[in-house]
Amino acid sequence: MNKPTEAELEILSLLWQLKEASVRQIHERLAAVKDTGYTTTLKIMQIMHAKGMVERDEASRTHIYRPLVKQGDTQKSLLKNLMTTAFGGSTSTLVMQALGQEKPSKAEIDEIRAFLDNLENDNA
Structure with a gap:
């Protein structure tokens, strides 16, 4: 592409x-x-x-x-x-930089947390 x-x-x-x-x-x-x-x-x-x-x-x-x-x-x-x-x-460096730019809303934090929980469960 x-x-x-x-x-x-x-x-x-x-x-x-x-x-x-x-x-x-x-x-x-x-x-x-x-x-x-x-x-x-x-x-x-x-x-x-x-x-x-x-x-x-x-x-x-x-x-x-x-x-x-x-x-x-x-x-x-x-x-x-x-x-x-x-x-x-580095995925973690990218994510930390992205999250550090603007304060995410409570809803966005909840969405990110749910996404991370799903990733963790998939890798368990």
């Missing part, structure tokens, strides 16, 4: 949420949070299509894009790369 650039990942995140969208729909959402031009969004989405990250339905005048890469697969790949390059392959 091609590692998406930061701009491609922003677009993929929106497509994963929306399931499908036109360039205009994606651009409007991006423009709400950052200064970007329509032609830039269009060009990035065309590149993503050429790379096989998205498919494009050209049946109507307005092309509709859908993600071809799965969110979970992309996240796993990016996380594995980050863990290897930035944290020397």
